[in-house]
Amino acid sequence: MKSFNNDIGAYAFLGLLVATVWAIPLAVFLHRDAHGSPMELPRCLEARTLDQVRAALEAQGNRTVLGLYAATEVRSGANRDYRRCMATVVTDDGEAHIGFTIGWHDRRNGIPFWAGDGLPSSRQSVSKH
The missing domain is CATH 1.20.5 (Single alpha-helices involved in coiled-coils or other helix-helix interfaces)
Structure with missing residues (x-):
């Protein structure tokens, strides 16, 4: 033995x-999400994206965001590591076009970030309602 x-x-x-x-x-x-596909950034039109952008716009000044719509993706990274988006925002001063970016804060844990250009000054708004 x-x-x-x-x-x-x-x-x-x-x-x-x-x-x-x-x-x-x-x-x-x-490295995959609950559906079995590779981790993917939130899309420009997703509710959580619009909520994050709206909250950031309202936090930056004393203007109320009445609406945020027509968000479209204008560009994305080669590895889908960021999305560049454009949207129309309606404030109490009028309507304006804004840009924002969605990227990975922590790709491994699926935590994105949102960063934007911010609201233009009230004199630069596109149109007044």
Whole structure:
């Protein structure tokens, strides 16, 4: 009968083999969202995007955002690591076109960021209602 010390190399090899076989699919799984697709940035028209942009616009000054609509993607990064968007915002001063960017704050954990150009001064608004 073999002693345990002689078989430890075989057990270590088997353990590494099993760990490797499980680690590769696990790494792929962890890099995917709940639907099984690779992590993707929020789109320009998604509700959470519009909520984030609206909150940032209202926080930057004393103007109320009455509406935010017609958000479209104008450009994206080669690796889909950012989206550049344009939208129309309606404030109590009038209507204006704004630009904002969606990017990865922490891609691994699926945490995006939103950054924008901000509201133009009330004299630069596109139209008055």
